[in-house]
Amino acid sequence: MQFASRLDNVETSAIRELFKLLGTPGIISFAGGFPDSAMFDVEGLKEASAKALAEEPGGALQYGATEGYEPLRTQLSAFMKTKGVEVDPSGLIVTTGSQQALDLLGKTLISPGDKVIVEGPTFLATIQCFRLYGAQLISAPVDADGVRTDELEKLIAEHKPKFVYLIPTFGNPSGAMLSLERRRKVLEMAVRYQALIVEDDPYGDLYFDQAPPPSIMSLTQDVPGSRALVAHCGSLSKVLSPGLRIGWMIGPAELLAKATMCKQFSDAHTSTFAQATAAQYLKSGRMPATLAHVREVYAERARAMGEALRRELGDAITFTQPGGGLFFWARLTGAGGKVADANVLAKRAIEKLVAFVPGAPFFAEKPDVATLRLSFATANVEKIREGIARLGTAL
Known part of the structure; x- marks a missing residue:
């Protein structure tokens, strides 16, 4: 068959390919980016679905408005207000997960050859999605405080991108949290260069000990002229249920x-x-009680993983302890002659019945083969300790 030429530069997800290996009995997986299904509020969702059918069965079961079901848009508007974002229900659209919001951004904004700046590393599906529409992706470096705004400004000035895509709060895969100072700088440069900023925020509610800085969207009220230059993508997948496939996008009306x-x-x-x-x-x-429970469980697992990595891998690995989200982003050092290539380590780890995702696919350019992503979301503390111990023996 003759397929569309836009598929030529897109490969299947390295993570999805890895999942094919995870059916081995006894394997401990740190590879997925899923929330723990054991923490879904099943009773709450049962009650909610029953009420939906009892109170407005026609609205729940019939075709609906493309922009979204009006009662949900109203509730999402109220939810965003608790996070410092004032938005009228008409100022957001409901999407099938935040993944569809990214796809819609690709469809509406990217023409073949357009330049788009993303973080290095960034969400793998974003790289695939934007490349599908012909984008030339440019990576802005990330450190423990998120995207380096000094380098980002140079890239914006040089490339004049169609937009800049950021995951500023507990990013996937970096786990980094963009500092308050840098968030303001991002908005200031958006105004200075008239650059659209896309803020993807699926993890912002999953903080542990301390709440993150206000979202980039919420800070637009402090930077004149910036609100019209920010699109914000949100999701209920990581905090309520990915099976609902509920996301939303806030942005300029046009x-x-x-x-x-x-x-x-x-x-x-x-x-x-x-x-x-x-x-x-x-x-x-x-929702508040659900979030409190989820934060407590994930915080315990993140602490356990950090302790286990330091104990079992020592100076063979470096990482920043995440303050929220679902991931550790780490880098192999090769100290003591240990493995320094995460692709090599991944194969050895599978033999030891433990899995993680090598970091190279998360880079749109200049991949760092020493990096890796580990998720602590779906394994309990005992499994985390055992799995990291196995990983240590694979080095």
């Missing part, structure tokens, strides 16, 4: 209008039943 038009071609609308269920759940007031 962008949302084009995105809505493209969404009509894709799926007509996000599942109205899922939207009605999510609306009832948010209305119920159960």
Whole structure:
């Protein structure tokens, strides 16, 4: 068959390929980016879905508006207000997960050859999605405080990108949190260079000991002229349930209008039943307790993983302890003659019945083969300790 030429520069996900190896009995996986299904509020979701069917069955089961189910848009508006973002329900659209929001950004903004700046490393699916639409991706370096704004400004000035894509809060895969100072600098340079900033925020509610700085979108109120230059993507997947496939996008009205038009071609609308269920759940007031529980569990697992990495791998690995999210981003040092290539270590680790994701695929350019991503979300403390001990023997 003759396939579209836009597929020529896109490869299947390295993570999805790795999952094919994870059916081996006894394997401990740190590879996925999934939340722990044991922490889903099943009872709350049962009640929410029942209420959706009892109170407005027609709205929950019928075709709906492409922009989103109005009661959910109202609840999402209220949810964003608790995070410092004032947005009218009409100022956001509901998407089928935040992944669709990224796809809609690709469809509406990227023409073949357009330059887009992303973090190095960044979310693998974003690299694939934007390349599918012909983007030339440029990496901005990241450290423990998020994207390096000094380097980012140089890249914006040089390349004049169509937009800049950032995951500023507990990024995937970096786990980094963009500092308050740098968030303000991002907005200032957005105004200075009239550059659109896309803020992807699926992990911002998963903080441990200390809440993160305000989102880039919420800080637009402090930087005149910046609100029209920011698009914000949110999701309930990591905090409530990925199976609902509920995400949303806030942005300039003209962008949302084009995105809505493209969404009509894709799926007509996000599942109205899922939207009605999510609306009832948010209305119920159960979310704060759900988030508190999730944060507590993930914080314990992150501490256990950090301690185990220091104990079992010592100076053969470096990392920054994450303050939230789902991931550790680490780098092999090769100290003491140990393995310095994460691809080599990944193969050895599988033989020891433990899995992680090598970091190279997360770079749009200049991949660092010494890097790796480990998720602590789905393994309990005992499994984390055992799995990291196995990883230590693979070195």
